[in-house]
Amino acid sequence: MTADRTVDVADQQDMLESLRRGRPAAGQDPAKRQQIIDGARQVFIEMGFDAASMNDITRAAGVSKGTIYVYFANKEELFEALIEEERRTMFQDLYSALELGGDVRDSLIRYGMALAAKITSDKVIMAQRTVIGICERIPELGARFYERGPKIGHERVAAFLKDAMAKGLLTIPDIELAAYQLTDLCLSGYYRQKLFGYRTEGPARDEILATVTAGVDVFLKAYKP
Amino acid sequence: MTADRTVDVADQQDMLESLRRGRPAAGQDPAKRQQIIDGARQVFIEMGFDAASMNDITRAAGVSKGTIYVYFANKEELFEALIEEERRTMFQDLYSALELGGDVRDSLIRYGMALAAKITSDKVIMAQRTVIGICERIPELGARFYERGPKIGHERVAAFLKDAMAKGLLTIPDIELAAYQLTDLCLSGYYRQKLFGYRTEGPARDEILATVTAGVDVFLKAYKP
Amino acid sequence: MTADRTVDVADQQDMLESLRRGRPAAGQDPAKRQQIIDGARQVFIEMGFDAASMNDITRAAGVSKGTIYVYFANKEELFEALIEEERRTMFQDLYSALELGGDVRDSLIRYGMALAAKITSDKVIMAQRTVIGICERIPELGARFYERGPKIGHERVAAFLKDAMAKGLLTIPDIELAAYQLTDLCLSGYYRQKLFGYRTEGPARDEILATVTAGVDVFLKAYKP
Amino acid sequence: MTADRTVDVADQQDMLESLRRGRPAAGQDPAKRQQIIDGARQVFIEMGFDAASMNDITRAAGVSKGTIYVYFANKEELFEALIEEERRTMFQDLYSALELGGDVRDSLIRYGMALAAKITSDKVIMAQRTVIGICERIPELGARFYERGPKIGHERVAAFLKDAMAKGLLTIPDIELAAYQLTDLCLSGYYRQKLFGYRTEGPARDEILATVTAGVDVFLKAYKP
DNA sequence: GATGAATGAGGGTTCATTCAT
DNA sequence: TATGAATGAACCCTCATTCAT
Numbered sequence: 025m026t027a028d029r030t031v032d033v034a035d036q037q038d039m040l041e042s043l044r045r046g047r048p049a050a051g052q053d054p055a056k057r058q059q060i061i062d063g064a065r066q067v068f069i070e071m072g073f074d075a076a077s078m079n080d081i082t083r084a085a086g087v088s089k090g091t092i093y094v095y096f097a098n099k100e101e102l103f104e105a106l107i108e109e110e111r112r113t114m115f116q117d118l119y120s121a122l123e124l125g126g127d128v129r130d131s132l133i134r135y136g137m138a139l140a141a142k143i144t145s146d147k148v149i150m151a152q153r154t155v156i157g158i159c160e161r162i163p164e165l166g167a168r169f170y171e172r173g174p175k176i177g178h179e180r181v182a183a184f185l186k187d188a189m190a191k192g193l194l195t196i197p198d199i200e201l202a203a204y205q206l207t208d209l210c211l212s213g214y215y216r217q218k219l220f221g222y223r224t225e226g227p228a229r230d231e232i233l234a235t236v237t238a239g240v241d242v243f244l245k246a247y248k249p
Numbered sequence: 250m251t252a253d254r255t256v257d258v259a260d261q262q263d264m265l266e267s268l269r270r271g272r273p274a275a276g277q278d279p280a281k282r283q284q285i286i287d288g289a290r291q292v293f294i295e296m297g298f299d300a301a302s303m304n305d306i307t308r309a310a311g312v313s314k315g316t317i318y319v320y321f322a323n324k325e326e327l328f329e330a331l332i333e334e335e336r337r338t339m340f341q342d343l344y345s346a347l348e349l350g351g352d353v354r355d356s357l358i359r360y361g362m363a364l365a366a367k368i369t370s371d372k373v374i375m376a377q378r379t380v381i382g383i384c385e386r387i388p389e390l391g392a393r394f395y396e397r398g399p400k401i402g403h404e405r406v407a408a409f410l411k412d413a414m415a416k417g418l419l420t421i422p423d424i425e426l427a428a429y430q431l432t433d434l435c436l437s438g439y440y441r442q443k444l445f446g447y448r449t450e451g452p453a454r455d456e457i458l459a460t461v462t463a464g465v466d467v468f469l470k471a472y473k474p
Numbered sequence: 475m476t477a478d479r480t481v482d483v484a485d486q487q488d489m490l491e492s493l494r495r496g497r498p499a500a501g502q503d504p505a506k507r508q509q510i511i512d513g514a515r516q517v518f519i520e521m522g523f524d525a526a527s528m529n530d531i532t533r534a535a536g537v538s539k540g541t542i543y544v545y546f547a548n549k550e551e552l553f554e555a556l557i558e559e560e561r562r563t564m565f566q567d568l569y570s571a572l573e574l575g576g577d578v579r580d581s582l583i584r585y586g587m588a589l590a591a592k593i594t595s596d597k598v599i600m601a602q603r604t605v606i607g608i609c610e611r612i613p614e615l616g617a618r619f620y621e622r623g624p625k626i627g628h629e630r631v632a633a634f635l636k637d638a639m640a641k642g643l644l645t646i647p648d649i650e651l652a653a654y655q656l657t658d659l660c661l662s663g664y665y666r667q668k669l670f671g672y673r674t675e676g677p678a679r680d681e682i683l684a685t686v687t688a689g690v691d692v693f694l695k696a697y698k699p
Numbered sequence: 700m701t702a703d704r705t706v707d708v709a710d711q712q713d714m715l716e717s718l719r720r721g722r723p724a725a726g727q728d729p730a731k732r733q734q735i736i737d738g739a740r741q742v743f744i745e746m747g748f749d750a751a752s753m754n755d756i757t758r759a760a761g762v763s764k765g766t767i768y769v770y771f772a773n774k775e776e777l778f779e780a781l782i783e784e785e786r787r788t789m790f791q792d793l794y795s796a797l798e799l800g801g802d803v804r805d806s807l808i809r810y811g812m813a814l815a816a817k818i819t820s821d822k823v824i825m826a827q828r829t830v831i832g833i834c835e836r837i838p839e840l841g842a843r844f845y846e847r848g849p850k851i852g853h854e855r856v857a858a859f860l861k862d863a864m865a866k867g868l869l870t871i872p873d874i875e876l877a878a879y880q881l882t883d884l885c886l887s888g889y890y891r892q893k894l895f896g897y898r899t900e901g902p903a904r905d906e907i908l909a910t911v912t913a914g915v916d917v918f919l920k921a922y923k924p
Numbered sequence: 925g926a927t928g929a930a931t932g933a934g935g936g937t938t939c940a941t942t943c944a945t
Numbered sequence: 946t947a948t949g950a951a952t953g954a955a956c957c958c959t960c961a962t963t964c965a966t
Contacts, residue, residue, distance in 0.1 A: 220395035221384040521835065604832075610829070
């Protein structure tokens with residue numbers, strides 16, 4: 025889902041190409057593309073955009089510099105492609121808790137747990153920092169990241185709440201706002217602490233559970249009929 | 250309050266110096282120091298740490314390169330000084346609402362308004378991005394920023410809540426957590442949107458008011474006896 | 475002889491490499507390496523270590539700055555490589571006179587002539603100045619230069635004298651000292667004059683011959699049985 | 700003796716000036732001039748011309764930058780003045796052994812000892828290195844140093860030898876050459892070793908004595924009637 | 925006359941990008 | 946097509962020199 029159209033088209037062209045000539049056209053081999061992005065991920069996320077050198081990426085990816093420039097016009101485009109992919113994988117499998125029926129509180133807690141665990145993991149925090157750090161210079165990048173990542177999550181939550189309202193389980197005057205509140209209650213405290221590096225070790229599962237439970241309960245006290 | 254003693258002492262020395270000899274010692278003229286920091290602010294906050302060049306700052310500050318290096322040992326120290334100042338001004342005059350007595354709800358709303366307005370202003374958002382962007386590489390910097398900024402705010406809120414509890418106005422099982430929740434409820438939605446540049450125009454005063462009011466009410470519904 | 479093994483091995487690897495792929499690996503093309511050193515020689519020897527700028531060398535060598543830094547980690551290493559090479563060529567073919575049998579006086583005069591001519595040549599004097607000028611700051615460099623250059627020569631002379639003693643041709647109480655004396659007698663006067671630039675034009679062949687002959691005769695008067 | 704005329708003239712002007720107004724004219728106070736040179740000596744001789752910074756000298760001399768530039772037009776001229784002075788003091792009190800009458804051998808040994816001790820002392824070696832290092836770039840400086848230092852010594856030795864010949868104590872075909880030979884025999888071995896930093900600790904008094912004695916004896920064996 | 929804060933050209937070095945192989 | 950050696954602009958920083966105080 026949320027398939028990346030650019031890549032899909034590229035994939036198709038590539039497949040056709042492969043069938044015809046047995047070898048992908050320049051800049052069209054999806055395996056090599058992936059290999060480059062994987063190398064780029066290691067380097068970009070660990071060092072940030074500017075401190076990462078194309079040579080580092082070359083080494084991490086195990087391809088030559090020329091090849092990278094066949095697949096990506098420049099450093100910035102490579103970075104954007106990476107962020108695109110990060111965003112895609114980052115928010116995968118986050119919303120299953122909201123899809124299953126069952127008790128509202130249980131669902132919200134399960135979702136909150138998944139969300140908090142994911143979004144405060146070192147890997148994801150580093151990726152977010154990298155995006156935030158660059159988005160003064162490449163504003164679309166941050167916007168696109170938010171739009172295709174957190175915003176999607178927000179919509180899922182809103183849909184869930186709407187559904188619960190329809191079922192008479194909740195009474196919410198402003199669903200959009202309530203969805204934001206729920207998310208932020210689940211991340212209370214540690215999101216910014218991790219983002220700024222005030223905390224280096226992740227919150228433990230127990231801590232997340234306590235925070236999420238408390239957050240969901242605050243939420244429900246406010247919005248339960 | 251939260252005055253930076255180092256600077257104060259430097260200021261005093263410098264004033265004495267100025268009176269005595271009419272010219273500030275090297276690296277001791279607070280006006281020039283401020284001029285440099287102001288130039289640095291423009292450049293660093295617009296471009297981020299790495300993309301900002303000392304030449305750019307030179308130009309923006311209207312001083313020569315050598316002069317900058319008299320006042321700051323290197324790029325990093327200049328950046329830290331800037332962030333230190335940003336942090337200081339950023340969180341100034343934020344907590345008066347919590348100090349006055351009066352209705353709890355009113356106080357929280359007034360505080361929430363001030364906080365949200367400040368923290369989502371373009372200026373402050375850009376500064377936060379810059380810090381977040383660098384803190385993979387200079388982790389202490391982000392930690393220090395958080396510790397001396399948001400954390401202080403958190404403590405003020407916690408103290409306020411404790412006081413209200415002592416007065417029997419609130420019933421809160423975990424004050425620390427509740428303080429985080431309050432803050433995040435006041436920023437619900439727009440903080441991350443601004444941080445990632447999904448929103449470019451600030452939230453209008455009305456929107457902030459609505460969000461903060463709703464947030465505070467959620468909070469009070471949960472914690473009022 | 476006194477071949478530098480490191481370079482030899484590098485040369486071999488490089489040749490194999492060249493045969494295999496037609497293009498030398500980064501920092502492995504001996505022609506380019508030589509080209510850089512040749513440029514460095516002009517600049518370093520004319521201006522001394524500090525006054526020589528990498529830009530000057532870039533220009534003199536006809537390669538780009540980046541390329542120099544592929545072959546040599548920094549200015550100092552480039553300089554050391556140059557000195558190493560200077561030393562190697564400087565003392566080449568100096569000792570043949572000592573290896574052939576024949577009359578002791580003739581051998582010593584032939585050696586003295588070769589030594590004096592070489593060591594007071596403008597090229598070699600300039601190189602020595604450059605080394606001497608830096609060796610307050612990079613002491614190992616001067617020490618290494620002496621150890622692998624003049625000291626080797628000293629040992630050759632000492633060996634020759636020992637041999638002559640064994641044959642009963644000379645009677646020397648302190649061979650080490652005598653070897654130094656012989657060398658210095660052959661350079662009497664002009665070595666320091668050239669080193670300090672008091673003399674700019676080299677000593678003519680006749681002058682060298684006179685000095686060396688006189689020096690050797692003083693030496694032999696003292697040490698002939 | 701060998702008074703530096705520039706300074707003498709300056710001194711005179713300065714004295715007149717002092718008498719007239721009680722305060723030296725700009726750039727005319729010999730005590731301040733000396734103070735600057737003394738600071739410069741520490742810095743230049745320890746670090747070499749290029750690595751020495753005017754700020755270092757400022758600090759070492761305890762005068763302001765502006766003052767230095769009143770007394771010396773630029774770094775180079777200050778350096779030259781220093782070298783001039785070094786040269787002057789360096790060869791002071793070296794020739795007394797040659798002036799007293801007495802046994803030729805004793806005189807030569809005493810002179811040789813003084814010469815070798817002085818010229819291989821760390822201080823003097825460092826000064827020589829500094830001069831040699833710069834004299835590719837400022838050729839007159841090295842030439843002048845030689846001319847007013849070592850060359851003077853050479854002339855003293857030559858005069859002594861001439862005198863001894865006149866007295867029938869020596870038989871020397873080429874007095875100039877013999878004078879050089881004597882000097883170099885006294886420095887045999889350690890001069891170059893020290894110059895190149897192959898030896899760091901000075902030759903001990905005993906070693907000098909042995910070398911000088913042996914050198915003088917070689918010399919006398921050759922030139923005694 | 926003396927001071928030292930300010931200047932800015934130029935230092936060594938890095939690295940995104942190109943293009944011959 | 947893929948490679949990586951080569952390029953050179955731009956980086957941060959130093960320091961000889963000037964000139965307002």
